[in-house]
Amino acid sequence: MVTLVAPTLSYCVVNTNGREYLLACLDAIERTHPAGVAREILVLDNASGDGSAEAVRARGGDVRLIALERRAGKAANDSTLMREAGGELCLLLNEDSELRPGAAAALLAALEADPRAGAAGARLLDSSGQPVPCAWRFPGVGTALAGALFLHRALTVQSGGSATRRADWAQSSALMVRREAAAAVGYMDPDFFVYYDECDFAKRLADAGWHSLFVPEAEAVHHDQLSTDLAKGLPRIVEFHRNRDLYMRKHHGATASVAVRLLTAWSYAVRAAVALVLPGHPARVYWAHARQALFPNRGESIRDRVRGVSPRP
Numbered sequence: 001m002v003t004l005v006a007p008t009l010s011y012c013v014v015n016t017n018g019r020e021y022l023l024a025c026l027d028a029i030e031r032t033h034p035a036g037v038a039r040e041i042l043v044l045d046n047a048s049g050d051g052s053a054e055a056v057r058a059r060g061g062d063v064r065l066i067a068l069e070r071r072a073g074k075a076a077n078d079s080t081l082m083r084e085a086g087g088e089l090c091l092l093l094n095e096d097s098e099l100r101p102g103a104a105a106a107l108l109a110a111l112e113a114d115p116r117a118g119a120a121g122a123r124l125l126d127s128s129g130q131p132v133p134c135a136w137r138f139p140g141v142g143t144a145l146a147g148a149l150f151l152h153r154a155l156t157v158q159s160g161g162s163a164t165r166r167a168d169w170a171q172s173s174a175l176m177v178r179r180e181a182a183a184a185v186g187y188m189d190p191d192f193f194v195y196y197d198e199c200d201f202a203k204r205l206a207d208a209g210w211h212s213l214f215v216p217e218a219e220a221v222h223h224d225q226l227s228t229d230l231a232k233g234l235p236r237i238v239e240f241h242r243n244r245d246l247y248m249r250k251h252h253g254a255t256a257s258v259a260v261r262l263l264t265a266w267s268y269a270v271r272a273a274v275a276l277v278l279p280g281h282p283a284r285v286y287w288a289h290a291r292q293a294l295f296p297n298r299g300e301s302i303r304d305r306v307r308g309v310s311p312r313p
Helices: 019-032 052-059 072-086 105-113 140-147 179-184 197-207 229-252 253-273 283-294 303-305
Strands: 009-015 039-045 063-067 091-093 097-099 117-125 166-167 174-178 211-222
Touching: 009 019, 009 072, 019 039, 019 052, 019 091, 019 097, 019 105, 019 211, 039 052, 039 072, 052 063, 063 072, 072 091, 072 179, 072 197, 091 097, 091 105, 091 179, 105 174, 105 211, 117 179, 117 197, 174 179, 174 211, 179 211, 197 211, 197 229, 229 253, 229 283, 229 303, 253 283
Parallel strands: 009 039, 009 091, 039 063, 117 211
Antiparallel strands: 091 174, 097 211, 117 174, 166 211
């Protein structure tokens, strides 16, 4: 008789048209998984058109594949994976995230040492191996003012230092979540199609008495797939600012939302003006951010494009 061991850790990977990144992500899981820890690997393929699902099937192994026929948002997909997972802990990964040795073990240890921590984020590195900001204070008028005064890195970013620390929220590109805590707050809010989904999640965890951690000992490479080409990147800019505004209205109200719009638009407008005289800086991208921050409901977002909704004037 075979006795099935319930997994302690569920790796939860969301993939959208990232076939080669996804295969590298799965290889990294295999290389870095801590010995003696029961695991499972779940991959949700978000209606990709690049053969990603077929590649996972051909790869074999113990990966459980959930293949969607219609594309959904990041928050909804992460929630689906956490609901399907059998582990006490879920390590949420983007397809373009590669765990470094010891990362999963460090995140496990951090959550085991702190029973009221609902989530723990890894230190994220860019493709060249340099650390990038990946944990922050919750958004609000104060953090927007810090951004307008160009003090964002000093006053808002919380992903510095070499010791595990509390952070308001951490990026979900490599985020370990206590499934009990996630279930207690209803997982992630699908109204956040992409961007600010993990921020809203962390805020609801905090409101329910949990907190988040930043664990610098855990490292993951997060490959930068974004483009400065406005034709490709504008829907992402629209989605980013629309969801920031959604977060503000949900947690702080309409007046604070307007204040953040104005302060954020100002900070991007200044960057755009400076970029006009500095070579190599994307002035047009900064202007697009400034306009969108001020009028977040205009334009075509990623959600609109996926669902075939006409851009808002």
